[in-house]
Amino acid sequence: MRAWIFNALPLKNPTLFLSLCLLYSADSLAALTSAQQVAKERGIMLYNQYKPAEIELRVAAEAGDSEAQFYLGEELRHKHRHMTAEARNFLEASANQGNLYAMIRLGNSGSGLCNILGNCPRGFKSQEDWLREAWRTSKILAEKGDPEGLYIFYRVTGDFDSLIKSAEAGFAFAQYWLAQRYRNGDSFFWLPWQRNQQIEHWFKAAAENGNPQAMVEYAVIVYENGGDMAVARHWIEESAKTGFQIGVAHLATEHAHLRTYFGFPPDLVKGYGLMSLLLVLDVGGGTLDSTKHNLTEMIKMMPPEQIEQGKAFALEWQAANPRPVSFFPMMLDPLDSF
Known part of the structure; x- marks a missing residue:
């Protein structure tokens, strides 16, 4: 997959x-x-x-x-x-x-097959x-x-x-991948904090260079380290603006206060509008099921007029952030074995 x-x-x-x-x-x-x-x-x-x-x-x-x-x-x-x-x-x-x-x-x-059979054409x-x-x-x-x-x-x-x-x-993806390699235990560091320092440094660098996945990773590190939540909120929102599915989902559930890690102010209209954008990812599996479940939970807390406002907000968000919502798969997945 x-x-x-x-x-x-x-x-x-x-x-x-x-x-x-x-x-x-x-x-x-x-x-x-x-x-x-x-x-x-x-x-x-x-x-x-x-x-x-x-x-x-x-x-x-x-x-x-x-x-x-x-x-x-x-x-x-x-x-x-x-x-x-x-x-x-x-x-x-x-x-x-x-x-x-x-x-x-x-x-x-x-x-x-031709190489196996020994009948490959010239060139x-x-x-x-x-x-x-x-x-x-x-x-x-x-x-x-x-x-x-x-x-x-x-x-x-x-x-x-x-x-x-x-x-x-x-190169943003190299920065992201270097952080992941360090997180996976590659290379040698004399002290554990030096490894963590490098992981944070390269996720931050990749985020600043536009990598939406690194934006989420860096926001989580800021949260886990008890850092400035305004910084964490900034990177979650920036990730969502790229259309990255995980960034959009984080921002939606935060505004709806279905889950609260980063201290976003409650706003069911924004939460519903953002979550509804993920319905386009209707390939089945966990993503679609989770999106439908979250929307159902939000609807329980919203009068009809707020739901309509949420739909209008979704259109405004798309106009301001035109990159399509997607999973952003990498070009060459190291885990892809076929």
């Missing part, structure tokens, strides 16, 4: 993107029509909400868009729970345009070929000090120093 962990979109770093443009032919970078761009954006939104996104992503992927090709390859791979020939084709098309995330996925997903790249290509390209970027390039080099090689350098260079 896809994890809920957030990661930046591939090639969001302008320096990385421009570097890859120099490494790969310019005519491979597809220019989408407005309709194709709309389909691509909707497809990515649906993918991040764990909803079927194949139809929308296929529009842009078949037009040659590298990012859509990557997402479609992943969508097909998750749909069938293994690397199908079509999923591989789209991932290869993306990788051939320089998408390093696609290269890593191909490098970690076996070499395909076919094996699992090892893609990993070497990802290593070569990311090494060039890492040597230039590119923050995302350093992170990708870490993903290819496992070089922990590259993860640290990426975090120090300001």
Whole structure:
């Protein structure tokens, strides 16, 4: 299953993107029509909400868009729970345009049936070929000090120093992941408080750089340490503004006073409006059940006019914070084994 962990979109770093443009032919970078761009954006939104996104992503992927090709390859791979020939084709098309995330996925997903049968066509790249290509390209970027390039080099090689350098260079997801690695016991610290200090430092840095998951993590640390609750409330609200499901849920339940950790003032209208936004995540399971349960509890405390006000607040919130509510899955989940 896809994890809920957030990661930046591939090639969001302008320096990385421009570097890859120099490494790969310019005519491979597809220019989408407005309709194709709309389909691509909707497809990515649906993918991040764990909803079927194949139809929308296929529009842009078949037009040659590298990012859509990557997402479609992943969508097909998750749909069938293994690397199908079509999923591989789209991932290869993306990788051939320089998408390093696609290269890593191909490098970690076996070499395909033709490699096993020994009848691969001329020019076919094996699992090892893609990993070497990802290593070569990311090494060039890492040597230039590119923050995302350093992170990708870490993903290819496992070089922990590259993860640290990426975090120090300001790549938000590397900062988040470094904090998680320290929390999981990686690296050595003479004193326990030094480890905790580094965990807090890197979650805060990632939060300040826009990572919504780190925003929640840092708010929880502030709460657990008995820190300034105004700071904790700020980061919970900032996370919710990104559309991150956990941030929205925290803010909603806090305002409704179904759970109170961070000291938000009671406001059932805001709580109901925010919680109702999560109904779009109707993929079943714990998230939908929890959302419906919380809304039911709020309705018990609200007259009809307040419920209508809550619905109006939800529309106002969406207008002010247009990023769609989603789970923000990371591009390459270390826990994803197929």
